[in-house]
Amino acid sequence: MFEAAQLGHAVDKATFKNEEARLREGLLAAQLQLRQRADFPVVILLAGVPAAGKGETANLLLEWMDPRSIATHAFDTPSDEETARPPFWRFWRILPPKGNIAVLFGGWYADPLWHWQDGDEERMAQRIERIQRLEKMLADEGVLVLKFWLHLSRDKLKQRLKGLQADPRTAWRVTPEDKRFLKDYDRRIATCRTLLTRTNLAEAPWRVVEGWDANYRALSVCGQVLDALGHQLARESVKQRRVDAAPLVKSIDGVRxxxxxxxxxxxxxxxxxxxxxxxxxxxxxxxxxxxxxxxxxxxxxxxxxxxxxxxxxxxxxxxxxxxxxxxxxxxxxxxxxxxxxxxxxxxxxxxxxxxxxxxxxxxxxxxxxxxxxxxxxxxxxxxxxxxxxxxxxxxxxxxxxxxxxxxxxxxxxxxxxxxxxxxxxxxxxxxxxxxxxxxxxxxxxxxxxxxxxxxxxxxxxxxxxxxxxxxxxxxxxxxxxxxxxxxxxxxxxx
Amino acid sequence: MFEAAQLGHAVDKATFKNEEARLREGLLAAQLQLRQRADFPVVILLAGVPAAGKGETANLLLEWMDPRSIATHAFDTPSDEETARPPFWRFWRILPPKGNIAVLFGGWYADPLWHWQDGDEERMAQRIERIQRLEKMLADEGVLVLKFWLHLSRDKLKQRLKGLQADPRTAWRVTPEDKRFLKDYDRRIATCRTLLTRTNLAEAPWRVVEGWDANYRALSVCGQVLDALGHQLARESVKQRRVDAAPLVKSIDGVRxxxxxxxxxxxxxxxxxxxxxxxxxxxxxxxxxxxxxxxxxxxxxxxxxxxxxxxxxxxxxxxxxxxxxxxxxxxxxxxxxxxxxxxxxxxxxxxxxxxxxxxxxxxxxxxxxxxxxxxxxxxxxxxxxxxxxxxxxxxxxxxxxxxxxxxxxxxxxxxxxxxxxxxxxxxxxxxxxxxxxxxxxxxxxxxxxxxxxxxxxxxxxxxxxxxxxxxxxxxxxxxxxxxxxxxxxxxxxx
Missing domain, CATH: 3.40.50.300 (P-loop containing nucleotide triphosphate hydrolases)
Known part of the structure; x- marks a missing residue:
């Protein structure tokens, strides 16, 4: 799952500049078409290793696109109105309406990723099933779900945290949880791999992107968003892809x-x-x-x-x-x-x-x-x-x-x-x-x-x-x- | 303000039974017309002395009317989502849509009534002005605002609390705050009188009802609701009553x-x-x-x-x-x-x-x-x-x-x-x-x-x-x- 994202991908400045113009114009045009047709919404989910650039990616998406029909949502401690209801209620309440885009930090993965390291296997299995059903349902309803995993190898993570800590202006960004992740890297990554493998649905596959080089990361994520959006927009109707179901059988003797x-x-x-x-x-x-x-x-x-x-x-x-x-x-x-x-x-x-x-x-x-x-x-x-x-x-x-x-x-x-x-x-x-x-x-x-x-x-x-x-x-x-x-x-x- | 509500009003059982049938049918018919026209909503606000029957009145309204287009809202401790925003946000979020009825316990009066006894005069004045503006705006927008004050004289309140406490099934309903109200009755009532007098708008007058006798209370409140609803429904359009405003003057020399x-x-x-x-x-x-x-x-x-x-x-x-x-x-x-x-x-x-x-x-x-x-x-x-x-x-x-x-x-x-x-x-x-x-x-x-x-x-x-x-x-x-x-x-x- 993570092998290709440890190769040290990088994009030079000239290539980036070239691509940037094309991507920005493309994203804006696609976003406009999405808003005008308003027949499906887009959910962009950002997860990954700490300090791999989730925040920067969200900022970039909002900067490159029209901020009027895209919004971000973080899922920190639930509010008391949220804890009084089933766990997924907080996701349902922020789903973007058709024609709009939502960028979710972690989304329904935040919780299982960071809190289940020691493996309550049964709870984890239940949560994974819930996630699968949610994403399948969203896809069936026409929601375009794009899940990005921003990755860093152990060495790169170490290097990144060290860099952030060395500068007093960024040192505050390194949390104790980040340090724990680094210390416990192999076991954490193993959990993540399991989670990603088991939630890698055909309808909503994971898109793993190496998070080290900002240019590479930006082009990869935005390029994939543009491709996927273009693909879905190219369909005459999002309903088209729904397979026909066989009719239910009527009772043979007519008794219901x-x-x-x-x-x-x-x-x-x-x-x-x-x-x-x-x-x-x-x-x-x-x-x-x-x-x-x-x-x-x-x-x-x-x-x-x-x-x-x-x-x-x-x-x-x-x-x-x-x-x-x-x-x-x-x-x-x-x-x-x-x-x-x-x-x-x-x-x-x-x-x-x-x-x-x-x-x-x-x-x-x-x-x-x-x-x-x-x-x-x-x-x-x-x-x-x-x-x-x-x-x-x-x-x-x-x-x-x-x-x-x-x-x-x-x-x-x-x-x-x-x-x-x-x-x-x-x-x-x-x-x-x-x-x-x-x-x-x-x-x-x-x-x-x-x-x-x-x-x-x-x-x-x-x-x-x-x-x-x-x-x-x-x-x-x-x-x-x-x-x-x-x-x-x-x-x-x- | 409270004089007429201390006379010991009561209605005998036979009269009540007679009136009940008429009121119930009338309320249901009016509610249906309201829902079908759906051109204005109704806010019924219940305030008053403790134990004067606010809860019973709300229950009765919901029992007599069609519970599908009427809902109640209490305003206890604000949720954390509410405290993070201006005080009136919690009222705006539960305003009923056109065609519907909301019964509010205390509503925007709950807070000033029970927490400002010792008189931060300035804050009280500001709150009262806010309330006046809110109610005027609601009325101007066509919202029918019905404000009931359920009253009990000091003696009746004492008697009521005593009765509740004597029965183990109802003793829990008497709170320390209720007892404080009784002890401090005169001063509390003076505050309430000020508040009511200053918020007794032509668009949304207070309706003071003696709360002692359940039959009298029920017929009074429901009768007034029916009358007011009928009155507003009789208008061809809720917009009609809006007065014409004089046009703004254009600058005489044409310079803007x-x-x-x-x-x-x-x-x-x-x-x-x-x-x-x-x-x-x-x-x-x-x-x-x-x-x-x-x-x-x-x-x-x-x-x-x-x-x-x-x-x-x-x-x-x-x-x-x-x-x-x-x-x-x-x-x-x-x-x-x-x-x-x-x-x-x-x-x-x-x-x-x-x-x-x-x-x-x-x-x-x-x-x-x-x-x-x-x-x-x-x-x-x-x-x-x-x-x-x-x-x-x-x-x-x-x-x-x-x-x-x-x-x-x-x-x-x-x-x-x-x-x-x-x-x-x-x-x-x-x-x-x-x-x-x-x-x-x-x-x-x-x-x-x-x-x-x-x-x-x-x-x-x-x-x-x-x-x-x-x-x-x-x-x-x-x-x-x-x-x-x-x-x-x-x-x-x-």
Missing amino acids: LLDALRLEHPLAKPEYRDRLALAQGRFHGLMRSLAARRLSMVAVFEGMDAAGKGGAIRRVTAALDARQYRVVPIAAPTDEEMAQPYLWRFWRHVPPYGRLTVFDRSWYGRVLVERIEGYAAPAEWMRAYDEINDFEAQLTDAGVVVVKFWLAISQDEQLRRFQEREATGYKRFKITDEDWRNREKWDDYIQAASDMVERTNTPEAPWHLIGADNKYHARIAVLDAMCEALARRLKRED | LLDALRLEHPLAKPEYRDRLALAQGRFHGLMRSLAARRLSMVAVFEGMDAAGKGGAIRRVTAALDARQYRVVPIAAPTDEEMAQPYLWRFWRHVPPYGRLTVFDRSWYGRVLVERIEGYAAPAEWMRAYDEINDFEAQLTDAGVVVVKFWLAISQDEQLRRFQEREATGYKRFKITDEDWRNREKWDDYIQAASDMVERTNTPEAPWHLIGADNKYHARIAVLDAMCEALARRLKRED
Whole structure:
């Protein structure tokens, strides 16, 4: 991995001057085209050996390009808003929108590189898997990810640190950590090699550049940025490269998971009232224990129109203090959301410790409405199952209790509710032409929802399929499931 | 202020039940209309005596309304991202978009109410002025601001705290601060009365409600919310109520501020190079002292097209580490920005301590392009001068060094640069039809910019009018002014 970057590459001043003009003009032109098309963003990730020129490279990129659509991000100690959420939240919040460029110092590699020297192998393996999935997802979404490793051999590193320390104006730049790296060079480099090898994806390969000679480094990095940017811009559309996915197989006997669900569960109003009060009381108590244990909760509600999502959500939130929760309705994305990978709009609502976020419809829209209406191509919604499972695993790993509900009603019951809504004053707004159109696609939704449950029903973030023809039953079932999920997680923490 | 809220108001159960149904249906219908029109947002602010029912009121509002377009926000200890910025930043970041409702606990009153009992009169006066301006601006932007003060007489407060403490399930809710409030009731209430009286704006009056009886409190608050919401919805447009402003007077002799500016300052390239290196070095050093003193910097660049804003900005940023600054180009707002008061899109880019944000065009668009093109009504851009001065005063008070540049070129020089751009390859993109159209409005821009400088040239955030027909001169003048501003501020801190 690092062999070619120890050869002592260097570029003389005349060659550099010649190349510089060409590169600068090329980068500016490419950046402009990127901004005007605005159909994909660029992430340039700078990692490497200490003192190998990460800062200088970032400065150079910003100097050579138009600083208005390129920004840098360093990842030092996380802020308290960041530590209260899953580790990758801080990366999601700074992803550049389409048409823009972000330069990340270390990015998602900073942490594993400098803090896992002594090898918690399991944690390292998990982090590497997370990184692979993140980068694959970004690439699939059209993000151009360019990862640079600036390298120095042991001797060159020693020489560089010595040089910096000798000059009082630069001595402050040499940190104790830099010295430790030098002392422990071989072992550190071995870890880095493992990490780089295992994250050297076809979609986002590592680009190792010797960091010793500033001219060589500048031409190498900027040249590669220009090439890669030009290559991606030359495609007619970033979507083109997506491979077609084979369609999911329909059940041969025509029986689907959700067909088998019992929809009607009688529950009379008096009994409902008693059980509701009990369940809400229990839920209230359980939620109060969350914050102290650095836990939070996410609840997802999916189901046909008029399945009773809103009513169930109100019975959940009524048990809580208004400061504890947020209900996020998912409708058409805003244009800031459209300029990002599709999971971005959900990441921004991930709750901090102690809080509940309720999603009224969710990321599952990708494999439901977007699949059915053709807003997402088959390859896009096919890979979404995997991306969603990874997203939810990140949540649960970070202490977020995830519960997911499919509220299932019969077609007859839906019709009855539509008609009832049209008849009652303030409920009339709830029925739109779109609801009637969706109703005609009932079968497609049952198929898509069955596939969804099958592929995203994980032990940590299970689906609860709830027969909801009786609203009372559905609401109690929802609250009970949320209580159970909390109780189980709290017990595990003890 | 509090007299009527000590009368022991109460509502019996039957009356409450009757009213409840009407209110709930009304609130839901109004909320739906609000969401569908989405032309203004609602801020409900809950303040008051301890234990007077703020939490219960918020819970009730969220229970009675559709939780999908209403959210609550509490303002406890600021996060570290918040403390690194001006005090009001945390309010701006949670303002609800048009069509939505936010319930704020205390909001911008939390801090002055509970922490300024002993009266730093000057700080209190400043805070009150800030609040007045904020609320006036919000109202002018169409935000419906409803401020509730939940009150308890001294006896009722005593009784309430006693009751809570007697029950082990509620005893935890009584804090030491609550007890201090009771002990010091008269003096505290006197402070509150002053605060309320001085912030009782016509646009956002206080609504004092006795908090003792839960039924009375619920009907009063929800009834007032419904009335106010209905009133605002009944207007054909929230813009309608804006009064027409008298036009600004043109200079009688036709001479405007910017006409008097000398545009040409000879500076040869060799001298420019030397001075640039010196100024950049000085700037670099000054910027490094910022973070430790909890200071940051905002630089605003305005000027005609092709005045050299981009080039000057690049000479500024080239002196810095890429991690220290961000360049924010201001073009058309995104739809999330359109759903907020116009200053919101600038607040979101206010830098934390130690950083520089460069705005390539800025909030001054309100009194330049928006005035000239008629995007903002006269009353809107007329009040903008004041709003902008307040915004900048908030920045400078919080340790942000604000510098503002108007780069001035002659019409001939602009023509020369346009033609040059059209002739050179990668610069061609910089010229659009709009630039030619703007050029025809040259005179309007000179008038608007002259008014702007006249009205927003404050000692703390001064304008620097820079004759920029010679680019070299302009760049040096910009860097020198930034250095001077930093040096002056740093000196004051010593």
